[in-house]
Amino acid sequence: xxxxxxxxxxxxxxxxxxxxxxxxxxxxxxxxxxxxxxxxxxxxxxxxxxxxxxxxxxxxxxxxxxxxxxxxxxxxxxxxxxxxxxxxxxxxxxxxxxxxxxxxxxxxxxxxxxxxxxxxxxxxxxxxxxxxxxxxxxxxxxxxxxxxxxxxxxxxxxxxxxxxxxxxxxxxxxxxxxxxxxxxxxxxxxxxxxxxxxxxxxxxxxxxxxxxxxxxxxxxxxxxxxxxxxxxxxxxxxxxxxxxxxxxxxxxxxxxxxxxxxxxxxxxxxxxxxxxxxxxxxxxxxxxxxxxxxxxxxxxxxxxxxxxxxxxxxxxxxxxxxxxxxxxxxxxxxxxxxxxxxxxxxxxxxxxxxxxxxxxxxxxxxxxxxxxxxxxxxxxxxxxxxxxxxxxxxxxxxxxxxxxxxxxxxxxxxxxxxxxxxxxxxxxxxxxxxxxxxxxxxxxxxxxxxxxxxxxxxxxxxxxxxxxxxxxxxxxxxxxxxxxxxxxxxxxxxxxxxxxxxxxxxxxxxxxxxxxxxxxxxxxxxxxxxxxxxxxxxxxxxxxxxxxxxxxxxxxxxxxxxxxxxxxxxxxxxxxxxxxxxxxxxxxxxxxxxxxxxxxxxxxxxxxxxxxxxxxxxxxxxxxxxxxxxxxxxxxxxxxxxxxxxxxxxxxxxxxxxxxxxxxxxxxxxxxxxxxxxxxxxxxxxxxxxxxxxxxxxxxxxxxxx
Amino acid sequence: xxxxxxxxxxxxxxxxxxxxxxxxxxxxxxxxxxxxxxxxxxxxxxxxxxxxxxxxxxxxxxxxxxxxxxxxxxxxxxxxxxxxxxxxxxxxxxxxxxxxxxxxx
Numbered sequence: 001x002x003x004x005x006x007x008x009x010x011x012x013x014x015x016x017x018x019x020x021x022x023x024x025x026x027x028x029x030x031x032x033x034x035x036x037x038x039x040x041x042x043x044x045x046x047x048x049x050x051x052x053x054x055x056x057x058x059x060x061x062x063x064x065x066x067x068x069x070x071x072x073x074x075x076x077x078x079x080x081x082x083x084x085x086x087x088x089x090x091x092x093x094x095x096x097x098x099x100x101x102x103x104x105x106x107x108x109x110x111x112x113x114x115x116x117x118x119x120x121x122x123x124x125x126x127x128x129x130x131x132x133x134x135x136x137x138x139x140x141x142x143x144x145x146x147x148x149x150x151x152x153x154x155x156x157x158x159x160x161x162x163x164x165x166x167x168x169x170x171x172x173x174x175x176x177x178x179x180x181x182x183x184x185x186x187x188x189x190x191x192x193x194x195x196x197x198x199x200x201x202x203x204x205x206x207x208x209x210x211x212x213x214x215x216x217x218x219x220x221x222x223x224x225x226x227x228x229x230x231x232x233x234x235x236x237x238x239x240x241x242x243x244x245x246x247x248x249x250x251x252x253x254x255x256x257x258x259x260x261x262x263x264x265x266x267x268x269x270x271x272x273x274x275x276x277x278x279x280x281x282x283x284x285x286x287x288x289x290x291x292x293x294x295x296x297x298x299x300x301x302x303x304x305x306x307x308x309x310x311x312x313x314x315x316x317x318x319x320x321x322x323x324x325x326x327x328x329x330x331x332x333x334x335x336x337x338x339x340x341x342x343x344x345x346x347x348x349x350x351x352x353x354x355x356x357x358x359x360x361x362x363x364x365x366x367x368x369x370x371x372x373x374x375x376x377x378x379x380x381x382x383x384x385x386x387x388x389x390x391x392x393x394x395x396x397x398x399x400x401x402x403x404x405x406x407x408x409x410x411x412x413x414x415x416x417x418x419x420x421x422x423x424x425x426x427x428x429x430x431x432x433x434x435x436x437x438x439x440x441x442x443x444x445x446x447x448x449x450x451x452x453x454x455x456x457x458x459x460x461x462x463x464x465x466x467x468x469x470x471x472x473x474x475x476x477x478x479x480x481x482x483x484x485x486x487x488x489x490x491x492x493x494x495x496x497x498x499x500x501x502x503x504x505x506x507x508x509x510x511x512x513x514x515x516x517x518x519x520x521x522x523x524x525x526x527x528x529x530x531x532x533x534x535x536x537x538x539x540x541x542x543x544x545x546x547x548x549x550x551x552x553x554x555x556x557x558x559x560x561x562x563x564x565x566x567x568x569x570x571x572x573x574x575x576x577x578x579x580x581x582x583x584x585x586x587x588x589x590x591x592x593x594x595x596x597x598x599x600x601x602x603x604x605x606x607x608x609x610x611x612x613x614x615x616x617x618x619x620x621x622x623x624x625x626x627x628x629x630x631x632x633x634x635x636x637x638x639x640x641x642x643x644x645x646x647x648x649x650x651x652x653x654x655x656x657x658x659x660x661x662x663x664x665x666x667x668x669x670x671x672x673x674x675x676x677x678x679x680x681x682x683x684x685x686x687x688x689x690x691x692x693x694x695x696x697x698x699x700x701x702x703x704x705x706x
Numbered sequence: 707x708x709x710x711x712x713x714x715x716x717x718x719x720x721x722x723x724x725x726x727x728x729x730x731x732x733x734x735x736x737x738x739x740x741x742x743x744x745x746x747x748x749x750x751x752x753x754x755x756x757x758x759x760x761x762x763x764x765x766x767x768x769x770x771x772x773x774x775x776x777x778x779x780x781x782x783x784x785x786x787x788x789x790x791x792x793x794x795x796x797x798x799x800x801x802x803x804x805x806x807x808x809x810x811x
Contacts, residue, residue: 083730083731084730085729085730085733085762085763085764086730143767143770145767145770145771145774146770146799147770147773147799147800147803149802149803181797186796186797246797247797248763248794248797248798251762251763251794252762252763253763253766253794253797253798256763256766256797256798256799256800257797257798257799259799260797260798260799263799264799
């Protein structure tokens with residue numbers, strides 16, 4: 001292979017043999033006998049490749065790109081005979097220092113390649129870095145030779161997903177996790193049987209692109225513990241996995257370990273969705289470090305004010321200039337890379353509304369980036385999910401530019417379910433919208449219920465347990481005098497703020513959690529659970545645990561035994577959803593495309609009470625042909641009572657030969673609270689009504705008796 | 707500890723014994739051994755690793771190369787792997803692409 005003329009050295013720098021490189025793809029590519037380095041900058045005047053031996057403090061060599069190696073704004077060079085396993089690389093860029101014009105070139109800095117596929121420097125989680133390191137985040141070379149066998153993205157229909165949001169480290173870092181490699185990708189593999197038992201079929205990983213846990217790290221003023229950039233919503237490198245999340249990170253094998261995790265999840269029928277953060281980078285504002293983009297082409301990569309300062313639509317100091325054509329291409333290259341090389345099934349975009357802003361910051365009606373992602377052939381089967389708001393005040397739930405492809409985190413679902421459950425006025429009509437997939441938000445523009453990612457809790461805010469244990473946030477441990485975190489939690493402590501031994505309060509909290517889970521899994525749209533909610537995980541009232549590497553975030557696996565009732569309830573609700581296609585509709589009920597209807601009831605059958613004072617709502621889901629011409633499709637009925645006292649719900653008449661069976665009743669303790677789908681309890685033949693306890697929920701199945 | 711390989715054909719089986727520390731600096735020797743026996747079209751590739759103390763990702767890469775070079779129809783056996791070597795195979799998922807055995811035959 002070395003004899004190929006197109007891979008023959010033509011230039012020399014010291015002992016290093018060189019050749020003009022290929023402009024595409026950007027980043028590094030292994031070629032016969034060498035490595036192709038390609039990078040672009042719209043305003044740099046020169047570029048130098050800086051090579052290090054792994055972990056060495058000083059460069060091994062600096063190789064300026066000869067003038068003839070630049071094509072347009074791209075520098076490209078093949079360097080031969082490199083030891084790919086031992087090399088780290090970066091760049092120096094020369095150019096103007098003119099902040100007012102947006103330029104912040106500084107040739108004294110060694111810069112990380114934005115396309116680096118592996119990054120050294122933080123390969124062991126929490127290991128304090130050498131703060132004097134002149135090149136803290138270093139590009140590394142990787143081989144694309146993972147043995148995928150026949151794996152590929154699963155392409156599970158969106159309507160069939162049950163998403164489980166988790167933080168890679170938090171899921172197995174607790175000593176009770178009982179895994180060999182806590183807090184790692186390998187640790188997650190050990191928990192695959194748990195995912196299977198619970199029944200979820202998609203894990204959404206909070207950020208796993210390389211980030212710096214030491215960004216803004218500081219001692220906790222209360223406990224003295226180190227506070228980290230723990231969640232990782234601050235990207236250092238978009239193409240590299242977080243090395244500190246891999247047990248093999250110190251050996252440079254994080255790519256293999258992550259790919260192995262994905263392959264194993266796929267083998268078990270579980271998709272992988274990544275939470276991706278393209279709204280800002282780890283470089284902060286003008287006072288932040290120069291790691292990569294700022295020194296490569298500040299004016300291109302960031303949204304800048306006319307004076308050259310950083311727009312801060314992310315709330316994190318800077319805003320990536322996503323609708324600049326250069327950045328747009330990088331985002332597209334990045335997602336294609338993760339879809340093709342890591343077999344990722346979908347992406348959830350953090351603060352995605354920023355992706356729809358023009359370089360000036362103004363919202364665009366037809367954002368090129370969102371359109372490109374929607375119609376990209378490589379991403380064609382990937383799920384695209386937007387967090388449809390940003391920190392600059394743009395809120396697009398229901399109006400995110402979707403192009404028939406994008407789904408949204410439905411923040412209104414979260415807020416409305418919470419408000420209904422705690423008993424707010426005037427929530428019954430809006431509950432009907434949320435349960436049927438939010439047609440008020442997505443019933444236009446050819447969108448359907450699968451545009452709605454339904455959730456009641458996520459990493460931002462209270463856990464499910466805390467939602468019903470705290471009226472107010474308790475964020476003192478964050479060291480910001482409880483100023484951080486949202487105040488609009490719509491939570492209710494059930495009578496006592498925080499933990500209590502009162503059995504009645506604890507029983508009510510358990511019931512409220514079950515109510516929430518049942519509504520979530522009975523609703524049209526895509527349900528998303530937050531890790532540990534099925535176990536009653538608490539953050540002790542903290543609704544913004546972004547910085548804590550401790551049991552505020554870690555899943556305590558002893559809860560698996562202590563809260564077996566809640567776990568089992570969740571598991572059976574997921575099983576019910578899987579058993580009944582009626583719950584996984586791709587079209588809104590009542591529309592021409594749907595063969596089924598949803599019928600609303602109240603305490604009176606066929607007559608829902610839509611008044612402001614109403615706290616009761618029931619719904620029945622049925623195929624239009626149910627009970628006719630041999631169609632024996634079950635009918636599903638859910639009665640929700642958010643009033644404090646019990647209410648009698650008159651039951652609607654069933655098709656002939658159908659009878660009611662009790663699947664779930666949250667006012668009853670285990671084991672009577674829920675039953676395995678198909679083994680529901682038969683109710684009396686002539687049952688006319690059902691008494692639903694105060695702040696409780698009942699699910700009945702109507703079907704023929706055997 | 708220095709790295710060494712020894713290769714012998716046992717009928718239609720290629721036996722390679724690996725000793726020492728298999729890192730990037732010596733992975734080429736291992737790869738060369740694979741390349742030498744590939745033309746003999748072995749039906750099985752048996753790697754004896756009980757005296758292999760360490761395997762860096764470079765070593766793993768050669769295993770991947772071996773699998774691709776030999777083709778899918780050739781079974782690869784890794785015999786006697788333990789400690790860090792076994793760990794590397796397990797965490798990278800390569801244990802699923804080969805037969806891991808304590809002894810052979």
